[in-house]
Amino acid sequence: MTVVTVNGIEQKIQVDPTTPLLWVLREQLQLTGTKFGCGIAQCGACTVQVNGVAMRSCVTPVSAVAGQNVTTIEGLAPGPDELHPLQQSWIDEQVPQCGYCQSGQLMSAAALLAQNSSPSDDDIDGAMSGNICRCGMYSRIRKAIKSAAGVQQFEPSAVDFLEGETNG
Amino acid sequence: MGKWTRRGFITAGIIAGGGLIVGVAIRPGNRATKLSKHVTGDGETLLHTWVKLDNSNVVTAIVPHSEMGQGVGTALAQMLAEELDADWSLVEFEEAPAISEFANYPMGKGMLFAGLDIPDFVVPTVDGVLIRTAQALDLQITGGSASVRATGAYGMRVAGAAVKEMLRIAAAEAWQVPVDQVIARDSQMIHEATGRSEPYSAFAAAAAEMSPPASPVLKTSDEFKIMGRDVQRHDLPPKVDGTAIFALDIRVPNMVYATVRRAPSFAGGVENIDDTVTRSMNGVVDIVKLPPADVSALLGSFSSAESVAVVAEGYWQAKQGMNALRIQWRATENDRVSSDSIFEQFDRDISAAIDFKSDASEGNVAASIADAAQVIEADYRVPYLAHTCMEPLNATAVVKEGFCEIWIGCQSPLSFRQAVADSLGFDVENVTLNNCFMGGGFGRKSRPDYAIQAAQLAAKIGRPVQLIWSREEDVRQDFYRPAVQSRFRAAIDQEGNLTAWENTYAGKMEPAAAPLVPYTVAAKKIGHVPSPTHVPLGAWRSVDHSQHGFFTESFIDEVATAAGQDPYEYRAARLKHLPRQLAVLKKAATEAQWGVPLAPGRGRGIALQECFGSIVAEVVEVTVNEGDLSVDRVVAVIDAGYAVSPDGMRAQIESGIIYGLSAALYGEITIEDGAVAQSNFHDYPSVRMSKAPAIETYIINSGEAMGGAGEPGTPPIAPALANAVFNATGQRIRELPLQNSALNV
Ligand code: FES
C-alpha cells in the first residue's frame, strides 16, 4: 500500500507500486483532469506538481511519491468557487482550443510562477517547452502567464497563496 | 417539404433562400420518441433542430458539429442569436445527438454549393437532392472548415430569423395587435403602443403550432449586434479546471481497460501469438483477436487489418501485458516497401504519365515553352504525415442485450454510429453514440476504426471496455496525409512574364482545386497520375492544400527569382483579376513591412492560398545564424467573407499556422520494411513554446460568402517559411521537412 497526499487529502492506494502516478490518479482516484498524451515524458499533458515542482506523472511510479504532496489540476484553485489567477487569465486570454493539453500547461505554469513571479520570455520558454499543444496556442499561453504574473505583482495575497499552496 | 402537425412535430422543413430545418417543434410527450428524449425539461419546447427555448427564456442552439477545439458552438450560437435578436447571456449551445434527424444537411449544401448564389426557384430542387444525399451519407461531420460557413450561413441564421418571425406572429395574435408593431429585442417581445413586453418563451408553445415562414428576412451586416463581436467561448471554464469530459474521462461501473496493436505494415494479420507471459500477469483479463474492419469514410474506402487487444483491470496493466506479448505478423508483399521505393515509384509514374488526368488546361504549353526566354524546372516532395491529436484515440463501449452505447470523440458521429452497428450486426437504432469533447481531430477522427474495436471488445468481454491506444499505435496506425511528389516546368519571356505553367504530381484526394494557381498565365497544364501505395491515407488539416500550397507557392517564388523580380510584386502583378486575393496579399505585405531591408542573415517569405472558401496570405520572418534557423514572426491575413467571432478566427489561424509549422520543420513519417518508423513525440516532434513564433493575424471582412477558418491557416505557412529561408540564405527548399536540410531547426 502506498500513502500519498493528493490535493490535501491523504490517499491509501492499493496498486503495484511501479504503476505510474498518472494511472493511479485517473483510475483509482477518479481525478481525470490529468491527461495521457504520450506516456514517455515528451508532451506534458500529464503534468502534476509534487511538493510544488512540476512532474510528468506518466513516468513517475506511484511509489516515488509516497508520503509526498501531489497537486493536480483539480486542486489548483484556492477554493470551490474561486480560480487560480492563471485559470482566470486562461479564460481572459481565451487560451484553450480543444483544451486537452491545458491541465498540464496550467500545472507547469503555476509551478513556474510559484518560483518566479515575473518570468521573462526565456524563463517561460524554459518552463513551458515540455508541454506540447497540438492546437498551437503558445502565444496565448505566453500572454496569459504574463498577465497572471502581473496580477500577482499587484496582489500580494495571490503570491502568498501560491507559495503556501505549492510548498505544501 | 415537411409539415407542422397538431403535435408540433415536423419531419423536415425547407426555407427558401437556403435554410433547411429538420425536426422542428416538439414537446415532451411527442410521438417522435427519438427526438422527445432530447427535450428534457418540463416546459421546454424544441422549436426545431437548431433552436430550443425553455420557459426561463434561455435559447439553446443545437449544434450539429463536433467540438474539436475550434469554438464552433460559440460562433454558431452567435449567428442564431443575432437573427433571433436574443439576449446573448440567455443563449447556450449543445452538440446535436448522433441521430439521423440531426443530420447536417446544410453542411452538405455548403460543401457542394459554397459561394454560389442559388436562384430562388432552384432552391427546392437543390434542397430536395441534398436531403436524399445527406440521408444516404448520414452526414454529420466536422471537417472541410464547414461549420460556420455552411451550418451557420444556411442553417443557424435562417433558423433564428424564422423562429423570431414565428414568435412575433404568436405575440401579435396573443395581444391582438398587428404583427408589424411587434418588436423583438433582447429575448423580449415588445409592443410599444400598449407598453407590453413579454419574454420569448411566453410564445413558444403557440409558435410551435405554426408553419415556419417561407423566406425569413436576414439582417445585413450593418445591423449586426452579436455577430462580429468577440464573445467569450462557452466551453472554456471546464477546460481550465479539469472538469471538461473528454472520451478518455468517461467512467462506467465495472469497466475494464484495453489497448490494441495492428500489423505494422498495415495488412497481414496475426500469424502466431505467444501469450503465456501476458496471461500470467496481474490484472490481465483477456487477450482478444479482433477481425479486420471496414473503416471507410468520406475520403475513400479502406479496410483496416486484424488487431490484437489486451484487456486488463487498468490501462497500465493492459499496456504491460501488450508489451509482453510475442506476436508474429504474417509477412506481406508490403514488407519490402520503403519511403525510398515509394518516391522512386512516384518519380517513375510522373515521368511515364500513364493515366494522366487533367485538373486544368489552357492555351498551348508546348508552344510557350518552345518560345520561352527561360524555362524553370523543379521537383518538390513532401512526406507522409501523422495527425497526432493531443488526445490519443480512445472509446468506451457497453454492449448488453442487443444494445450498444459508446462514448467517443469523433468528427462524424452518425457514420461512426452506423459503423459500430454494422460491426456488431445491430440495427443502428440500437446503438447510442455520445460524442464528447475532442482533444483534437485534424481529420484523423473521421475514421471509425477505434470505435469498432471498442464495441467489439465490449461485446466479447461482456463488461464495459475503455479502449486506449498508445501514442505509438496512434503514430503507426494513422490514416496519413499522403506523401506526394510534384514536378513543375514554367516558361517566362524576355520581360519575365509567366507564359506557361506545367505541373504533374502523383496522388490526388481533394479538393480538386488544391493545385490550381491564381496567377495570370497564358498557358497551363496541371494534372496528376495515379501512384498508389499500401499506406493508408486520410484527410489531414486542409487536405490536399497542405502539400499543393507548399509546391505552387514555392515554385512561383522560383519563377519570380528567375525573372529577377520581387516575389511579392511578381505575385501582385498577376492577381489583377482577383481583387480579394490581391487585397489579402497586399495587406500581408504592408503589415509585415515588406520591402523594409532586414539585417544580414534574416529573411522574409510570402505565400497565398485559397482554401475552403477563405483566402489567406502569410509572411514569415526568419533568422539564420550559423546554420541555426529561427522562425521569428508570422503575419497572417484572412478574408473569410465575414468573421462571426473575430478572436475565435484569430485563434484558429494561430492554430493552423503552428500545426503547419510543426509539419514544415519536423513532420515526417517514413516507411521502412513496409511499416512506419516513427512512434512518439520524440521522433515525430511538434513545435514547442521555445520555437513558437510571434503571430499577428489580420481579418478582412469582404462581405463575400463565408469561408472556413480551421484549415486555411495551414497551407501558406510551409511555403512562406521556405521562401523566407531562400531570402535569408539563397538556399531553395524543395523537400520537407526542413529538419532534413542543412539547417538546424
Ligand atoms: S503523457 Fe506524460 S509527458 Fe506525455
Ligand code: FES
Ligand atoms: S488546446 Fe488542444 S492541444 Fe492544447
